[in-house]
Amino acid sequence: MNVMTKNKLGFALVLLFAAANTFAAKPGPAAKKATADPLLPVAGLTVIDMPYDVGGTALLKWDVRPSDTPDVTYQVYVSSLETGGWIKAEEFPADTRTGKDIDLPFWAWDTSIKEHAVKVELNNYYGEAQSTGSPFHFKVTAVKGKNTAESEVVSVVTLSNWFRLDRMNNLVLLLILIIAFFWAVSHAKRKGLFIRRIAGLDAIDEAIGRATEMGKPIYYMTGIGSMSQISTIASAFILGEVSKKVAQYDSQIKVPHYDPIVMTVCKEVVKQSYMEAGRPDSYRDDINFFVSQDQFSYAASVDGMISREKPAACFFMGYFMAESLLLAEVGATSGAIQIAGTDVEHQLPFFFTACDYTLMGEELYAAGAYLSKEPMLMSALKVQDLGKLIVMVSVLFGIIFVGVGAWRHWDPFVQVILNMFKAY
Amino acid sequence: MSETWMIAGAWIAAGLTIFLFSFLYKDNPFFKIAEHLYLGAGMGWWFQVYVYNILGPKVWTPLVVNHDWMVLIPAVLGISLVTQFIPKISWISRYGFTFLMGYGSGLAIPASLSTDFINQIGGTIKPLSMMASMTPFAIFNSLLIAFGVVCVLFYFFFSVEHKGHVKTVSNIGIYFLMIYFGAAFGNTVMARFSLLYGRFDDLYTFSDKHYFYASQLIMLAMVVYFLVHNFMGKDKKEVTEDEAAG
Numbered sequence: 001m002n003v004m005t006k007n008k009l010g011f012a013l014v015l016l017f018a019a020a021n022t023f024a025a026k027p028g029p030a031a032k033k034a035t036a037d038p039l040l041p042v043a044g045l046t047v048i049d050m051p052y053d054v055g056g057t058a059l060l061k062w063d064v065r066p067s068d069t070p071d072v073t074y075q076v077y078v079s080s081l082e083t084g085g086w087i088k089a090e091e092f093p094a095d096t097r098t099g100k101d102i103d104l105p106f107w108a109w110d111t112s113i114k115e116h117a118v119k120v121e122l123n124n125y126y127g128e129a130q131s132t133g134s135p136f137h138f139k140v141t142a143v144k145g146k147n148t149a150e151s152e153v154v155s156v157v158t159l160s161n162w163f164r165l166d167r168m169n170n171l172v173l174l175l176i177l178i179i180a181f182f183w184a185v186s187h188a189k190r191k192g193l194f195i196r197r198i199a200g201l202d203a204i205d206e207a208i209g210r211a212t213e214m215g216k217p218i219y220y221m222t223g224i225g226s227m228s229q230i231s232t233i234a235s236a237f238i239l240g241e242v243s244k245k246v247a248q249y250d251s252q253i254k255v256p257h258y259d260p261i262v263m264t265v266c267k268e269v270v271k272q273s274y275m276e277a278g279r280p281d282s283y284r285d286d287i288n289f290f291v292s293q294d295q296f297s298y299a300a301s302v303d304g305m306i307s308r309e310k311p312a313a314c315f316f317m318g319y320f321m322a323e324s325l326l327l328a329e330v331g332a333t334s335g336a337i338q339i340a341g342t343d344v345e346h347q348l349p350f351f352f353t354a355c356d357y358t359l360m361g362e363e364l365y366a367a368g369a370y371l372s373k374e375p376m377l378m379s380a381l382k383v384q385d386l387g388k389l390i391v392m393v394s395v396l397f398g399i400i401f402v403g404v405g406a407w408r409h410w411d412p413f414v415q416v417i418l419n420m421f422k423a424y
Numbered sequence: 425m426s427e428t429w430m431i432a433g434a435w436i437a438a439g440l441t442i443f444l445f446s447f448l449y450k451d452n453p454f455f456k457i458a459e460h461l462y463l464g465a466g467m468g469w470w471f472q473v474y475v476y477n478i479l480g481p482k483v484w485t486p487l488v489v490n491h492d493w494m495v496l497i498p499a500v501l502g503i504s505l506v507t508q509f510i511p512k513i514s515w516i517s518r519y520g521f522t523f524l525m526g527y528g529s530g531l532a533i534p535a536s537l538s539t540d541f542i543n544q545i546g547g548t549i550k551p552l553s554m555m556a557s558m559t560p561f562a563i564f565n566s567l568l569i570a571f572g573v574v575c576v577l578f579y580f581f582f583s584v585e586h587k588g589h590v591k592t593v594s595n596i597g598i599y600f601l602m603i604y605f606g607a608a609f610g611n612t613v614m615a616r617f618s619l620l621y622g623r624f625d626d627l628y629t630f631s632d633k634h635y636f637y638a639s640q641l642i643m644l645a646m647v648v649y650f651l652v653h654n655f656m657g658k659d660k661k662e663v664t665e666d667e668a669a670g
Contacts (some may be wrong), residue, residue, distance in 0.1 A: 053601055138462050175538075204516075227521075228528025232538075261524065264508050294466025300444070300459045307451045310427070349609035360601070362580040385583045391545055392574050398549035399570050408556035414553050423543035 003341065028316060031126070040067065042140045042151035044190060052108060053168075055132030055160035059102075060118045062140065062151070068094035068116075074319060075141045076118055081128060082132065087122045094142065105419035108165040122158065132158050169420055173390070180386050181275040184379035191411070194376045198370050200339055200357035207337045208245045211312035215253040218242070221304060224258045224295055225319025227265055230365065231343045235318035236269050237377065238341070239367030243270045245289075247277035254306065255288045258298045263288050288343045299323035316340040316355070317364065321348050328354035341367060394421065431635055438630040438638040441623050446646060454646060548573050572600040 007317070030361065040064050050057035060076060063289035072094035078088040098115035099112040102119065120138070122131035136185055140151040144385045211218045220239055225232040239255065256271070267288045274283035292298045299322075306314065314331040316324065316338070324340075325345040331338050332354045340351035341359030351358045359367055363386065397419060405414040443458035483499050486492040504520035507513045515632075551566040558566075577595035578590065586594050631639035 025497065051515055052505030102547070134471065167538075170534060170542060173541060174534070193583075196506045196585050200580075226528075229523065230531060230532070261521075264505075265521075292466050293470050294463075294464050297463045301463050303447070304451070304456065304459045307447075345613060346608040349605040349612070352605065353609075358636055360580075362582075366582050381582055385581055387541055391541060392577050394545045395548050395570050395573055398545060399552050400568065402549045403552040403555050406553050409556065417545065418550060418553060421542055421546035423538040423546060 010312045029414045039142055039149045040065075040146045041149035042142060045138075045151045045154050047156040049156055049158045049161075052104070054160050054162045056121065056123045056128065057134060057357050058120045058122060058156050058158055060120065060138055060140065060154075061099075061117075062116050063290045064098060064114055064116055065094075070095050070119070071144060073143045074116070074118075075143060076120060077139050077141065078120055078122065078125060078131070079137045086139070087090075087125050090118055091126065100291075102230075104166050105422060106416055107164075107168060111415070129168070132160060136308075138224050142393055163236065169422070176199050176390075177383055177387060180410075181383045181424045184382040185375060188382070190377035192373075193375075195366065195370050195378065195381060198340070198359070198363055199365060200359045200363065200369055203337070203339055204242060204355045205245065207313035207339060210337055211246075212249040212251040214312045215308060216312040217303075218256050218315065219248060219309075219311045219331070219336075220253055220315040221254045221302065221318070221320075222255065222257065222259075222262055222266060223316070223318025224298065224323065225262070226259055227261045229319050230366045231319045232262055234365045234368050235341075236265055237372060238317050238364075239266055240241055240269045240273045240313075241368070241371040244273040247274045247279040247282055250279070250282060250335045250343055253287055254311075255300050256291045256298075257288060258291065258293060258295075258321055260290055261294070263290050264419075286407065295321065295323055296326075299326040302327055306330050306334055306336070306339045315343070316351065317359075318342065320344055320351075322347075325350035325354060332401055335420075347416075367421070374386055428562060431638075434630040434635040435638045435642070438635075439642050440640050441627060442639070449650070452650070454649075503570055565603075572597075576600050612641070 011036075043083050045060065045062045047060050049055075050059045050356055058078075070093045072400055074092055074094050074097075075088055076088075076090040077397035078089045079085040079087065097116055099110060099115050099117045102109055102111070102117050122136060125131075126134075134157065135155050137153050137155045139153045142149045142151075150397055184193065205290075208218065220231060220242060222235045224240065225235075227233070240300070243253055253270075255263075257266065266286070273285055274280055274309050291301050303326060306327070311331075311334070312337045314328075316328060316331075317340070320327075320342045320346065324344075327340060328340060328351055332389040338355040339357045339359075342348060342351065343361045345361060348358065348360055363382065366381050368374075369381045398421065401417050403416055405411075405417065440461070444462075444627050446452055447455045483495060486495040487499070492563050501520045501523050504516045507516040531572040548570050551562070551569075555563065578595035579594040581590075581594070581602070584590055625657070627639045629635075631637060
């Protein structure tokens with residue numbers, strides 16, 4: 001037993017000796033250079049305007065050297081003067097900050113690890129006004145212990161770029177969707193397009209019929225969004241269809257507004273609907289009226305109107321925030337049949353609790369198309385469906401490719417996939 | 425003097441809070457006072473915000489002081505919207521609206537394309553790029569999220585009838601949505617409760633003798649009003665019923 005232990009110890013010592021000899025015989029190139037070579041200044045330093053940005057950022061590049069070990073530090077200095085006035089902008093270990101650390105996709109940037117690449121954001125030191133369009137000077141100092149070596153000075157003028165090549169994936173997707181839209185429009189005009197049934201919308205006729213029977217008004221709220229918001233645009237389309245039915249049944253509709261521009265657009269929409277229904281005589285200018293552009297004043301005022309008039313039906317379609325429950329709760333208490341629709345997902349639970357039917361997010365956009373069967377709207381909906389299909393297929397294949405790539409350590413392949421789905 | 429204003433402010437704050445809360449009982453003149461005051465104050469507030477924060481620094485000063493005539497372009501486009509109120513020249517407003525719609529779409533389309541499509545896909549698949557260092561639970565979590573995204577998107581797919589397997593997938597999507605809505609509901613209700621506590625805290629502060637028992641006295645006055653109004657209302661109702669019977 002004792003002999004065996006001695007043998008093992010001897011064998012281990014031999015191995016250790018052999019390993020030590022091997023490492024001593026073949027030192028790493030960086031370690032060898034670090035011990036043998038003196039600290040050399042950075043050679044071949046270049047500076048360019050950072051591509052595809054709004055300006056104010058410079059990009060410094062120089063080759064990675066064998067002597068770039070963790071104990072060597074690079075300091076990047078910047079100055080707006082030709083002589084002196086140096087500010088230390090960056091400091092980092094010499095074995096870091098290469099081309100792969102620049103946050104640009106593969107089609108816009110060479111992610112080489114053979115080159116150091118350092119972004120210097122001049123806004124941080126010289127303010128936004130000065131940092132674009134003025135010349136700036138840079139130098140890099142290599143530091144190892146007490147030794148320092150300075151590079152030559154290089155200069156650049158940063159500019160705002162017109163084209164963002166890094167967002168090419170966005171542009172390609174946009175072009176695909178535009179082509180699909182035009183195809184869908186022509187298809188919709190020729191053959192029509194199918195849209196599945198949306199449950200909440202069937203209740204609109206029921207609500208208007210109820211209002212007509214009871215002789216009470218319908219309240220239609222377009223929310224607190226501006227006219228540029230998609231949910232408000234969708235709401236205006238639904239208002240058009242609702243007011244057309246209201247005109248046909250000779251019922252009464254009231255549309256209190258938060259935004260004067262939305263009110264002006266809705267006035268035209270309602271007027272047009274009354275004309276289309278053949279009842280221009282029933283149209284009154286005060287169907288749409290302005291209440292307030294203060295969120296809670298609007299909510300308090302509309303609550304008061306609902307509680308006093310006790311409408312037969314309330315529609316909440318558009319962009320809603322904290323006033324959603326305040327409005328829907330009062331409508332529910334007054335006994336109105338309520339139909340809501342919004343794309344503000346964190347307000348949807350409140351509509352679920354207080355309304356009879358709720359259109360969730362995309363259903364609100366679909367509602368306008370479903371009701372009007374307008375080829376343009378139907379085509380827009382089809383393009384949205386195409387977009388969803390792209391997302392579903394991309395997620396499915398993306399997780400397979402990225403998962404397998406990461407598992408097999410195919411880093412460049414994983415980076416290519418991630419770059420393709422990177423939003424900026 | 426400032427002490428007097430503090431007490432007056434406390435009475436107004438406590439009074440308006442209780443007036444608005446009185447809507448929980450029923451619609452009443454106190455609520456109407458608070459409602460109309462709120463509406464007027466809100467409008468007044470926004471009017472001065474527009475005058476002092478927009479009209480002054482962004483139109484008046486650049487034009488009159490700095491003579492920056494480029495400001496005339498957005499100013500004229502803005503004013504064109506007001507022509508809606510004069511039927512003869514209301515067509516001018518179309519220029520303003522066209523610019524607004526074009527500008528809004530130009531701003532919204534690239535942003536929503538980036539956030540709703542590309543970011544959505546990238547955000548779902550990115551966690552799996554660290555597959556080699558992920559725990560089995562983290563992998564399961566990432567796959568569950570990806571599965572949820574696909575199922576929820578299926579629910580919002582309008583081009584096919586939801587039957588058979590498609591219906592099953594979209595129903596699973598609904599469960600994912602409901603879990604989210606439940607969490608969002610709880611989160612928002614918590615925030616609303618904190619607002620309610622804030623009002624209660626103020627009412628409690630103003631109930632102090634330092635503020636001459638503002639909260640209690642206002643509440644008491646309102647209770648008295650409701651009692652009197654209720655009895656008087658009942659008498660009136662009885663008289664009307666008697667008249668109708670007679």
